[in-house]
Amino acid sequence: MKELSIHSDDHFMRQALKEAQKAYEAGEVPVGAVVVSQNTIIARSHNQTEMLTDVTAHAEILAITSAASHLGTKFLKHCTLFVTLEPCPMCAGALRHARFQRVVYGAADEKQGFMRFGKEMLHPSTTLEYGVQHSACSDILTDFFARKRLLH
Numbered sequence: 001m002k003e004l005s006i007h008s009d010d011h012f013m014r015q016a017l018k019e020a021q022k023a024y025e026a027g028e029v030p031v032g033a034v035v036v037s038q039n040t041i042i043a044r045s046h047n048q049t050e051m052l053t054d055v056t057a058h059a060e061i062l063a064i065t066s067a068a069s070h071l072g073t074k075f076l077k078h079c080t081l082f083v084t085l086e087p088c089p090m091c092a093g094a095l096r097h098a099r100f101q102r103v104v105y106g107a108a109d110e111k112q113g114f115m116r117f118g119k120e121m122l123h124p125s126t127t128l129e130y131g132v133q134h135s136a137c138s139d140i141l142t143d144f145f146a147r148k149r150l151l152h
Contacts, residue, residue, distance in 0.1 A: 007039045012082040013106055013133040019046040019059065020084045020140050026051060030140045033059035033083040035067035035076065042079070043067035059083060060091040064098050075099045077125075084137040086113035086130065092121040102127045106137025 005011060012034055019032025023046035035043040043066035048057040060083055068074050080102040087095060087105065092114035095103055103126055114121045119128050 009132045016082045023047045030144050031059045031085045033063040035063050036080045042070045088112050089114045096123045099123045104129045106133045
């Protein structure tokens with residue numbers, strides 16, 4: 001088996017998946033995010049909308065806030081956001097204003113993802129990549145919603 005580099009997109013997405021698992025265990029929609037600067041994770045988060053009773057408490061928003069606080073700047077020009085699910089338009093707007101260098105997501109969100117409106121929602125200098133750990137990112141969401149339907 002090929003060893004993962006600790007600086008690879010796969011490695012960082014696996015870290016975001018660990019955050020998604022925390023959300024799953026808390027009964028939140030299992031989305032996780034990490035912000036990376038200079039090959040180091042500077043912020044981690046997962047959805048907390050139920051816990052905080054805040055519709056804006058998406059993994060991406062919480063990670064952006066934490067990373068900006070860590071770096072002492074609102075612009076995250078040299079950072080990459082790894083998130084397990086395609087960001088929604090609200091999160092894409094925040095990512096645009098934060099001016100991320102890269103955004104990498106795992107699973108597409110055809111119903112609520114920002115790509116329905118186009119990559120232009122992100123800052124023009126932001127590089128977008130997707131499909132990293134796609135199966136694992138999709139599977140945790142599928143399992144969560146299947147389980148939720150069984151319980152209701």
